[in-house]
Amino acid sequence: MRILKQIWRWFDDLTGFSQSLGPIMSHPVPQARRTRWFYVFGSATLIAFLVQVVTGIALSSAYVTGSGQAYDSLQFITSAPIGRIIRGIHYFGASAMIILIGLHTIRVYLMGAYKYPRQMNWLTGAGLLLFTLLMAFTGQLLRWDQMGFWTAVVAAEQAGRAPLIGNWLGHFLLAGNTVGGATLSRFFAAHVFFLPALMFLFIAVHLYLVIFNGISEPPKAGRPVDPRTYRRWYHSLLEREGIPFWPQAAWRDVFFGAIVVLAIFVLALVVGPPELGKPPDPTIISASPRPDWYFMWYFALLSLIPKWSERWVIILGPLVFGLFLILVPLLGGRGERSPLRRPWSILIIGFVIFVIAHYWLVGIRAPWSPRLEAAALPASVVGVDSGPIADGARVFFDKGCEYCHTVSGYGGIRGPDLSDAGDRMSTAQMATRIFSGAENMPSYRGNLKPEELASLLAFLASRHRVQLPKPPALQGLVRQ
Amino acid sequence: MQTFFFIAFPYIALILAVGVGLYRYFSHRFTYSSVSSQLLENRHLFWGSVSWHYGITLILLAHVLPWLFPRAAAALLGDPTRLLVLELTGLALGFYCVFGIAVLIARRLPNDSRARAVTSPMDWILLLVLAFQVLSGVGIALFERWGSVWYLSTAVPWLWSLVRLNPDASTVTGLPVLIQSHLISGFVVILLFPFTRLVHVFAIPIEYLWRPYQVVVWNRNPRLPEAPTLAKDTTVSVPAPPEPTDLDRRRLLAKLGIFVGSVSAAIVGIPSIAFLLGLRKAPEVWRSLGAAGSFQIGQTVEVSFLDSSPLPWSGVTAKTAAWLRRESPEQFIAFAINCTHLGCPVRWLPNADLFMCPCHGGVFYKDGAVASGPPPKPLVTYPVRVRDGMVEILTSPLPITSI
Numbered sequence: 001m002r003i004l005k006q007i008w009r010w011f012d013d014l015t016g017f018s019q020s021l022g023p024i025m026s027h028p029v030p031q032a033r034r035t036r037w038f039y040v041f042g043s044a045t046l047i048a049f050l051v052q053v054v055t056g057i058a059l060s061s062a063y064v065t066g067s068g069q070a071y072d073s074l075q076f077i078t079s080a081p082i083g084r085i086i087r088g089i090h091y092f093g094a095s096a097m098i099i100l101i102g103l104h105t106i107r108v109y110l111m112g113a114y115k116y117p118r119q120m121n122w123l124t125g126a127g128l129l130l131f132t133l134l135m136a137f138t139g140q141l142l143r144w145d146q147m148g149f150w151t152a153v154v155a156a157e158q159a160g161r162a163p164l165i166g167n168w169l170g171h172f173l174l175a176g177n178t179v180g181g182a183t184l185s186r187f188f189a190a191h192v193f194f195l196p197a198l199m200f201l202f203i204a205v206h207l208y209l210v211i212f213n214g215i216s217e218p219p220k221a222g223r224p225v226d227p228r229t230y231r232r233w234y235h236s237l238l239e240r241e242g243i244p245f246w247p248q249a250a251w252r253d254v255f256f257g258a259i260v261v262l263a264i265f266v267l268a269l270v271v272g273p274p275e276l277g278k279p280p281d282p283t284i285i286s287a288s289p290r291p292d293w294y295f296m297w298y299f300a301l302l303s304l305i306p307k308w309s310e311r312w313v314i315i316l317g318p319l320v321f322g323l324f325l326i327l328v329p330l331l332g333g334r335g336e337r338s339p340l341r342r343p344w345s346i347l348i349i350g351f352v353i354f355v356i357a358h359y360w361l362v363g364i365r366a367p368w369s370p371r372l373e374a375a376a377l378p379a380s381v382v383g384v385d386s387g388p389i390a391d392g393a394r395v396f397f398d399k400g401c402e403y404c405h406t407v408s409g410y411g412g413i414r415g416p417d418l419s420d421a422g423d424r425m426s427t428a429q430m431a432t433r434i435f436s437g438a439e440n441m442p443s444y445r446g447n448l449k450p451e452e453l454a455s456l457l458a459f460l461a462s463r464h465r466v467q468l469p470k471p472p473a474l475q476g477l478v479r480q
Numbered sequence: 481m482q483t484f485f486f487i488a489f490p491y492i493a494l495i496l497a498v499g500v501g502l503y504r505y506f507s508h509r510f511t512y513s514s515v516s517s518q519l520l521e522n523r524h525l526f527w528g529s530v531s532w533h534y535g536i537t538l539i540l541l542a543h544v545l546p547w548l549f550p551r552a553a554a555a556l557l558g559d560p561t562r563l564l565v566l567e568l569t570g571l572a573l574g575f576y577c578v579f580g581i582a583v584l585i586a587r588r589l590p591n592d593s594r595a596r597a598v599t600s601p602m603d604w605i606l607l608l609v610l611a612f613q614v615l616s617g618v619g620i621a622l623f624e625r626w627g628s629v630w631y632l633s634t635a636v637p638w639l640w641s642l643v644r645l646n647p648d649a650s651t652v653t654g655l656p657v658l659i660q661s662h663l664i665s666g667f668v669v670i671l672l673f674p675f676t677r678l679v680h681v682f683a684i685p686i687e688y689l690w691r692p693y694q695v696v697v698w699n700r701n702p703r704l705p706e707a708p709t710l711a712k713d714t715t716v717s718v719p720a721p722p723e724p725t726d727l728d729r730r731r732l733l734a735k736l737g738i739f740v741g742s743v744s745a746a747i748v749g750i751p752s753i754a755f756l757l758g759l760r761k762a763p764e765v766w767r768s769l770g771a772a773g774s775f776q777i778g779q780t781v782e783v784s785f786l787d788s789s790p791l792p793w794s795g796v797t798a799k800t801a802a803w804l805r806r807e808s809p810e811q812f813i814a815f816a817i818n819c820t821h822l823g824c825p826v827r828w829l830p831n832a833d834l835f836m837c838p839c840h841g842g843v844f845y846k847d848g849a850v851a852s853g854p855p856p857k858p859l860v861t862y863p864v865r866v867r868d869g870m871v872e873i874l875t876s877p878l879p880i881t882s883i
Contacts, residue, residue: 068795
């Protein structure tokens with residue numbers, strides 16, 4: 001021990017760390033009292049980021065950045081000892097980072113901590129939020145299975161909606177005319193070099209600003225921020241009742257960060273990394289691209305907004321979000337900080353959380369997606385083995401009706417449930433609908449032979465509310 | 481949109497330029513001037529103004545002459561060496577202009593600059609548009625090479641079609657955005673003519689060239705800031721100003737440092753960015769899909785082929801898939817597998833004669849027309865041909881739906 005101490009003294013004598021960094025570590029911070037546990041999300045985000053850096057370096061030491069080999073190298077990583085755990089930590093670390101940066105943003109916004117003099121803290125934080133989302137997106141792509149491949153295509157298509165430069169931007173993202181050899185390298189460079197470099201830079205500035213402007217004191221209703229007097233008041237507050245950051249305030253950060261790391265590790269062990277899908281072969285047509293959970297709500301949002309608004313939402317949505325983040329500290333840099341005096345802030349956060357939670361839940365079900373894996377209706381549902389009704393059931397499956405319409409628990413949920421179609425519609429009404437189609441249903445005019453139509457109508461007319469016994473494990477089959 | 485920018489906007493710009501220009505000439509004739517700020521600030525003006533005016537005059541000539549004499553220009557550029565020399569000269573002149581306009585902008589920037597005090601918002605707009613124009617020009621020279629050649633077959637026909645009052649923008653609408661923005665902002669400059677000091681172009685004192693020269697003698701050293709004369713005969717104490725020459729040197733060193741640093745950054749940065757931007761072009765080639773006889777009439781099948789530029793490490797991603805349909809013995813049609821909504825792969829339902837997208841349930845009829853759901857456009861088709869009994873498909877870029 002004594003030797004260690006001597007080495008430290010010698011090192012400190014040469015570097016002066018205890019003189020230069022010591023006061024920074026123990027600088028006084030305001031007492032947060034009841035809200036003290038709300039202050040841990042920022043440091044926990046940083047810890048999650050460091051987890052990503054460490055595991056990311058480990059992964060990159062075996063990952064092959066080639067469109068043809070990346071998939072195989074990931075299988076190699078997954079099968080290597082501990083490789084599965086590293087992938088798991090990287091995946092749940094990403095998830096944790098998204099959640100924590102979200103909580104941190106919400107905390108800062110609700111407590112009005114972005115007001116004078118901390119506007120630049122907020123703006124650098126907004127940059128970090130953006131980079132984190134981009135990291136999540138590119139990271140999902142680097143898995144480079146079928147989902148990763150189609151993520152690249154969907155990204156290019158969304159970029160293509162930008163006015164004037166859309167087409168150019170889309171092909172720029174793909175690094176070519178199609179997804180090919182150069183595409184993956186481009187996203188790899190973004191995920192591993194470009195974005196992390198920016199994040200290190202922004203984190204450095206962000207932390208510097210935290211020290212320079214001081215950690216915000218908990219807001220109190222009726223104590224507005226006045227830029228002319230705030231700094232003086234803040235310093236007198238620190239002199240009166242400040243506590244040293246290390247260790248009196250920071251132990252909570254360490255404690256919470258340790259819990260986060262532990263949770264990531266346990267999840268990686270127990271749940272494991274997301275399974276690799278099919279290889280990234282563009283000729284495997286049977287693909288149903290889905291984003292990872294953190295973008296599931298956005299996927300759902302784009303699916304459910306009115307068709308005419310989509311071209312605007314794809315481009316303006318992210319822009320408006322970014323503009324909001326920029327304008328928050330610029331327009332609201334003074335005045336009341338307490339959420340009790342800023343009811344709109346509570347409403348906005350509540351609205352955002354509601355929208356994300358709602359669309360996230362909807363996105364998991366994806367009612368707008370046809371169920372192309374649906375199997376033909378069994379005889380127990382049809383009720384007969386032969387005759388026009390059985391023929392109609394076959395037509396119902398052959399013509400793709402079942403991909404969107406449920407009959408007695410079988411089939412998709414994009415269109416109306418037709419289990420009791422015979423109760424609700426006359427055959428004339430059914431024929432009209434089948435012929436004319438609808439906004440979300442193709443017209444079958446010219447697609448059905450007269451006898452096919454007749455048997456289909458017979459089948460639909462035979463659907464009544466009197467339920468046949470449901471087959472077992474029915475829900476699991478439909479909503480997987 | 482492009483109709484507006486390349487047909488309507490040039491006419492609007494020209495009409496406004498001529499109309500307002502004439503109005504200004506007859507109503508405010510003495511405003512036809514460059515509103516020189518030479519008396520206020522001379523040192524930077526020399527470097528900025530000389531670089532800018534010599535550079536831009538030659539550059540403009542290089543734009544106007546080939547427009548007037550396209551065939552002569554084509555003959556001149558036919559030889560690779562001459563082309564290279566001219567391109568490099570143009571690029572150098574472009575940099576000369578960039579330097580000039582940068583100095584002209586910089587001299588108006590400092591808060592204590594006297595030139596800034598007389599700078600109107602219109603001046604700033606003009607400076608920015610001109611800066612954008614020369615920067616985009618240099619950008620084109622760097623990233624879209626041999627502009628002096630393709631200029632003759634793209635912008636020149638378009639400009640002549642405007643002159644002939646038979647506007648046809650088809651030769652420029654397909655150009656990269658960088659070039660299009662250069663063309664558009666060129667007309668913005670024309671539009672700005674009567675509203676800014678740019679009118680001085682029409683008031684060039686050409687007679688300066690042959691009139692006897694005159695010698696300007698300053699009766700004070702223009703390099704020294706005005707001495708604070710007030711301090712001498714009042715009791716107000718003014719801190720002694722630092723030695724002017726020392727201050728000058730410090731300022732110069734700071735500016736030099738920033739300039740040298742920027743140049744170094746540009747030397748490394750521009751090639752890196754250019755490399756990133758350059759990776760997207762690939763030729764289109766015909767790929768064989770198999771004997772025509774192997775496809776049945778009226779059937780839609782999935783075909784796969786190598787994309788136009790497969791790389792050794794592309795692996796399975798070098799492949800591209802398409803839906804091929806044989807309409808008649810001689811007629812084939814190939815659809816991109818990508819849904820026009822967000823690019824997901826559509827599936828062919830052979831019994832239902834429909835394409836269906838698994839992502840958001842877009843449906844297309846067998847001819848690619850939208851049947852239902854969110855897709856805004858029909859399925860994109862690839863060119864197909866039958867040659868020597870083999871079906872061939874033209875490798876095309878991934879279709880990206882844009883608005």
